[in-house]
Amino acid sequence: MNKLLITAALAAACALPVQANTHKEAPDMAQDKAPTAQQNKMTQCNKDAEGKTGDERKAFMKTCLAAKKPTQQDKMKTCNADPKAKELKGDERKAFMKSCLSA
Structure with a gap:
């Protein structure tokens, strides 16, 4: 009876990683969506901030991202x-x- 329980426990333990791996596709689905307005704004601000570093860049990004159209x-x-x-x-x-x- 103990061998049967151990065998069943090992089989269940081996099956868990297989079940956990079936959900790996979820992050890939997010790549198919179009970027949000905030993501587009972040991309543009990053391009505009080229050459700036440290506190100057931080201040620029804060102002750029807060700017309203x-x-x-x-x-x-x-x-x-x-x-x-x-x-x-x-x-x-x-x-x-x-x-x-x-x-």
Whole structure:
């Protein structure tokens, strides 16, 4: 009876690593996903930080990663504040605003 228990225990112990290895595919699936906006931002900031080291790099990365992309409303405020926008009227102003907002 003891030999049977020992044999069963050894068989179970040998089967455990096989079961644990069946989940190795999970990390590979993450590589198939497109990078997130934050990952894209990190990639761009890293490229822009080339040549910087130490505290200078750390400060740059902090500022770069915290920077927010201007919203359409922010762009509209900036374009409206431009002195040229205040001078123009009608189609000329419309063309200027279109150009300004797309920049």
